[in-house]
Amino acid sequence: MNRKEKEEYLREYGQLKAEGEPFFPYAVAHDGIIAVVIMAIIIVMSLVLGAELGPKADPTSTTYVPRPEWYFFFLFELLRIIKPPQLVPLATIGVPTIGIILLMLLPFLDRGAERHPLKRPIATTTGILVIFAMGYLTFMGASAGSPNEIEMKAPAALAGPALVEWEKGRIVVGQSGCLACHKIGENGNDGPGPQLTHIASKLPEAAIAQTLRNPTAPMPSFKNLQTESPEKFKAMVSFLGQLN
Ligand code: HEC
Structure with a gap:
């Protein structure tokens, strides 16, 4: 000016x-x-x-998988993208805080008198990039696979009844909340439980079934599942038995 x-x-x-x-x-x-x-x-x-209001809260549930409100999907997605645990606080608390501080400092940093967006290329570009990034992360967070579903291809060797059983087990395991604590392939959380992606090469089916009935805390017992719907329990064990 x-x-x-x-x-x-x-x-x-x-x-x-x-x-x-x-x-x-x-x-x-x-x-x-x-x-x-x-x-x-x-x-x-x-x-x-x-x-x-959603369904009534159940304080005894150990398999509830929380999901954020839509306006936090971008942070949620950031959390999913950032794998190394040391970087998580930086990405989810650090970056937004730095952004807010920068915004508060903006009137002191940018002393230019121009107000037209086209005459403020740095501010305009940054603004558009931030909006675009937040929009993209929100979209990715919103369309992320349900935490109660396992996306996975059946082993090629399976066919007929074994394949049906595998499919059933995939759904049961997804719906049983295992993903809250275990990672299976690309699905679920890496901890507090160990990854189950190759569990079958470590434990035979009988040992997997035994773990489900008699787990070590904090893993909940799935003994009730076996008594209430044995065929679901069986499908679950067959599915896990194919993860090698
Ligand atoms: C609340 C968290 C939690 C949930 C929910 C959970 N687990 Fe676990 N699971 C654990 C932890 C922690 C361990 C490790 C226990 C230990 O130290 O032996 C474990 C261990 C296991 C093991 C033995 C792994 C190994 O390498 O020895 C299997 C198999 C397993 N879980 C399967 C499941 C399945 C299947 C489900 C869902 C039906 C499930 N878990 C749900 C926390 C959980």
């Missing part, structure tokens, strides 16, 4: 200031009215449409 532009700006500013209305009470009143209207709309919507 050169001197001439600056003078012009100051003249325009002085004129507008002389003609305009003061912030208090005019602008404050406008903002206040809009805030009240929006509150009223939200109250009416919650009365008419109701609020989605």
Whole structure:
């Protein structure tokens, strides 16, 4: 901005200031009215449409897999992408905090007088990149596989009833919450339990079944599953028995 532009700006500013209305009470009143209207709309919507609360919380559940609200999907996705545990705090707390601090410092860092987005290439590019990155991460987080589903191809050797059993086991294991503590292929969490991707090469089926009935804490026992639906338990063990 050169001197001439600056003078012009100051003249325009002085004129507008002389003609305009003061912030208090005019602008404050406008903002206040809009805030009240929006509150009223939200109250009416919650009365008419109701609020989605989800199923009742079950404090005894050991297999609940929490999912964040949609506006935290970008952080959730960041957490899923970042594998080394030492980097997780940096990525999920460090990066957003640094971003917020930078935003607060922006008026002190960027002393340029230009306001048009096209004349502020660094700020505009950064803004677009951040919005794009957050949008992308939100999309990826939202479309990430369900934590109760195992995405995996059946071993090529399986066919007929064995394949049906494997499919059934894949679904049962997914729905039993094992992924909260175990990683199976690309699915689930790496810990607190060991990876199960190659469990069959370590434990025979009988030992797997024994672990499910009589696990070491914090793993919950799946003894009840065996008594309540033995065929599900069997399918689960067959599926795990193919992970070699
Ligand atoms: C609350 C967390 C948790 C859940 C849920 C869980 N496990 Fe585990 N699991 C563990 C832990 C921790 C261990 C290691 C125990 C130990 O120290 O021996 C383990 C061990 C195992 C082992 C033995 C692994 C080995 O290498 O010896 C198998 C097999 C296993 N789990 C299968 C399952 C299956 C199948 C499910 C779901 C039906 C399941 N687990 C659910 C935490 C869990």
